[in-house]
Amino acid sequence: xxxxxxxxxxxxxxxxxxxxxxxxxxxxxxxxxxxxxxxxxxxxxxxxxxxxxxxxxxxxxxxxxxxxxxxxxxxxxxxxxxxxxxxxxxxxxxxxxxxxxxxxxxxxxxxxxxxxxxxxxxxxxxxxxxxxxxxxxxxxxxxxxxxxxxxxxxxxxxxxxxxxxxxxxxxxxxxxxxxxxxxxxxxxxxxxxxxx
Amino acid sequence: xxxxxxxxxxxxxxxxxxxxxxxxxxxxxxxxxxxxxxxxxxxxxxxxxxxxxxxxxxxxxxxxxxxxxxxxxxxxxxxxxxxxxxxxxxxxxxxxxxxxxxxxxxxxxxxxxxxxxxxxxxxxxxxxxxxxxxxxxxxxxxxxxxxxxxxxxxxxxxxxxxxxxxxxxxxxxxxxxxxxxxxxxxxxxxxxxxxx
DNA sequence: GCTTTCTGCGACATCAATGTCGCATATCGA
DNA sequence: TCGATATGCGACATTGATGTCGCAGAAAGC
Numbered sequence: 001x002x003x004x005x006x007x008x009x010x011x012x013x014x015x016x017x018x019x020x021x022x023x024x025x026x027x028x029x030x031x032x033x034x035x036x037x038x039x040x041x042x043x044x045x046x047x048x049x050x051x052x053x054x055x056x057x058x059x060x061x062x063x064x065x066x067x068x069x070x071x072x073x074x075x076x077x078x079x080x081x082x083x084x085x086x087x088x089x090x091x092x093x094x095x096x097x098x099x100x101x102x103x104x105x106x107x108x109x110x111x112x113x114x115x116x117x118x119x120x121x122x123x124x125x126x127x128x129x130x131x132x133x134x135x136x137x138x139x140x141x142x143x144x145x146x147x148x149x150x151x152x153x154x155x156x157x158x159x160x161x162x163x164x165x166x167x168x169x170x171x172x173x174x175x176x177x178x179x180x181x182x183x184x185x186x187x188x189x190x191x192x193x194x195x196x
Numbered sequence: 197x198x199x200x201x202x203x204x205x206x207x208x209x210x211x212x213x214x215x216x217x218x219x220x221x222x223x224x225x226x227x228x229x230x231x232x233x234x235x236x237x238x239x240x241x242x243x244x245x246x247x248x249x250x251x252x253x254x255x256x257x258x259x260x261x262x263x264x265x266x267x268x269x270x271x272x273x274x275x276x277x278x279x280x281x282x283x284x285x286x287x288x289x290x291x292x293x294x295x296x297x298x299x300x301x302x303x304x305x306x307x308x309x310x311x312x313x314x315x316x317x318x319x320x321x322x323x324x325x326x327x328x329x330x331x332x333x334x335x336x337x338x339x340x341x342x343x344x345x346x347x348x349x350x351x352x353x354x355x356x357x358x359x360x361x362x363x364x365x366x367x368x369x370x371x372x373x374x375x376x377x378x379x380x381x382x383x384x385x386x387x388x389x390x391x392x
Numbered sequence: 393g394c395t396t397t398c399t400g401c402g403a404c405a406t407c408a409a410t411g412t413c414g415c416a417t418a419t420c421g422a
Numbered sequence: 423t424c425g426a427t428a429t430g431c432g433a434c435a436t437t438g439a440t441g442t443c444g445c446a447g448a449a450a451g452c
Contacts, residue, residue: 011420011428030306031227034409045430050411086384109227109305142383145374148365152356153378160352161345169344178341182349186382187338188282207398207450230439241400246441399448410437418429 016052016062018042023063027112028105035059064117067102072124074099080127085135086184092128093158093183097176100162107159125151157183212248212258214238219259223308224301231255260313263298268320270295276323281331282380288324289354289379293372296358303355321347353379 008016022042026033035056039046053059074095080088096103106121107113132150135141141150161179164170170178204212218238222229231252235242249255270291276284292299302317303309328346331337337346357375360366366374 009420009427015428032307035411036409046410047412047431048429051428055411056409089384111226111228139387140385142377142381142385145377145383146366146370149357149360149374149378150383152360152365153353153383156352156356157349160348164345164348169348170342174342178345181338181341182345182382184382184384185338186378186380187341187346187349188285188380189336189338191335205397205450211398231441232439242440243401243442244399247398251441252439393452395450395452397448397450400446402443402445404443405441407440408438410435412434412436414431414433416430418427420425420427422424422426 012052015042015044015048019044019049019052019059020063020066023059024067024102024105027063028101028108031109031111060112060115061117064106064112064115067099067106068118068121068124070102071096071099071106071121075124075128080131084140085131085138086140088131089135089141089154090180090184092131093154093180094176096154096158097161097179100158100165103155104159104162107155154183208248211238211240211244215240215245215248215255216259216262219255220263220298220301223259224297224304227305227307256308256311257313260302260308260311263295263302264314264317264320266298267292267295267302267317271320271324276327280336281327281334282336284327285331285337285350286376286380288327289350289376290372292350292354293357293375296354296361299351300355300358303351350379 019038019042023038026038026041035049036046038059039049042049049059053062075092078088078091078095080092082088105112106118112118128151129147132141132147136143136147157179161170161175165172165175215234215238219234222234222237231245232242234255235245238245245255249258271288274284274287274291276288278284301308302314308314324347325343328337328343332339332343353375357366357371361368361371
């Protein structure tokens, strides 16, 4: 009855999403998980997984795209073109932390991070670099270091914070303030000029 | 003839070290390299590799121990129990950066990072936590965030800097100053109180 | 020089993950 | 209720990495 061959049935879409979700969760914990284990974790059968994703590579690409989409949505919601750069940056970091597991999935491993599908991610990074440069121009963000490094260090700290929450090093409620503090001001205090 | 069965021949030790070195270098780039490729990269034969390390797991453990040893040596050389905490911390970060590739090897992948052989690493981390607490006690290091998080964020930024040098985002000569700057002061500048 | 040791080389078996298929059953949508 | 679709299930072949072995040649040590 193919009402529209391009639009898969709702049921099919649901299992597809379930599998992707399970794959990301499993891959964050262990890059070497078996497709069987992913299928189990998704509450489905390995054969079904193969029906949705012919090969491991296909599932990987789908998971990457899904993650990038969510990170892009979060970035979008942070409205980083609005308001003072530092405020925007705080919103951005907070947004990143909410999708910390996706970020870890994308950058935990070079095989994934260097995947062609992640290259598309540069499109998401553009506005962020613009934001950083804007802050550097008005002096509110450190102009003495490359903007690319600022972006990189942000990612690194968000990554670390997300991981710290997962393994219990940080409590969920303290992660954001602690992260913002470290990103903004580092770890050294200068009592003479600023004792806060 | 066995002059001493516990002391392997010099030649044997050399190839062993060569293989370990090649393994770390290869694993940093790609967690899924074949033992054949590692052997090739070491300029030896796969069978020889198996003579030194019966299985992949053995080579992994040896590589982990080797890396931990070098990181421990670097930490030792930083003399972090000496002098003002902030100075010691700067020396420590600089020392970490010199062994950045080992650090990336150990923490790039959960399979390695959670390996029992890495647990021994807690022994290396003890003095670092002491250092951080010392700085928090005298007010030169941010006392408002957990010391474990400070240590974690240091690792994360060293990791990122080492990676940035490797992929060309940072030039080798600028990596250390940029890293120290970010670790110490974060990325936000506060013109009213400190315009440097 | 000679003996010991280590390495190069290639063959072989093994094993786990992957990918494919056919059929029965359950579930969804009209 | 009925037809189409999606899934569960298990069997099968394939493939690539791994680990083992024996032998011959090179290198190191005395």
